[in-house]
Amino acid sequence: MDLPEFQDLMARTYGERDAARGQAATIAWLAEETGELARAVRKGSAADQLHELGDVLAWLASLANQLGLSLDDAAARYAAGCPVCRSIPCTCPP
Ligand SMILES: [Zn+2]
Numbered sequence: 001m002d003l004p005e006f007q008d009l010m011a012r013t014y015g016e017r018d019a020a021r022g023q024a025a026t027i028a029w030l031a032e033e034t035g036e037l038a039r040a041v042r043k044g045s046a047a048d049q050l051h052e053l054g055d056v057l058a059w060l061a062s063l064a065n066q067l068g069l070s071l072d073d074a075a076a077r078y079a080a081g082c083p084v085c086r087s088i089p090c091t092c093p094p
Pocket residue numbers: 082083084085086087090091092
């Protein structure tokens with residue numbers, strides 16, 4: 001599944017609830033799921049980490065849908081590599 005397909009799936013699955021919940025609550029959920037991902041990275045299994053990556057991606061797609069923006073367009077910022085130095089791999093000073 002590519003990003004546009006995933007974003008559309010999230011819109012069809014959760015779009016109505018997302019609209020009722022609103023952007024502020026969605027940001028809060030995204031932050032909470034990001035915290036759960038951080039915990040899974042620190043002390044979870046690969047299965048836990050995959051689960052949390054999926055949840056973060058789902059909430060990110062829900063937010064993009066509410067903003068009327070495309071994750072594919074957002075990813076395009078990195079299409080030519082690092083948006084600062086325009087290189088692959090990045091050659092920016094650490
Ligand atoms: Zn760079």
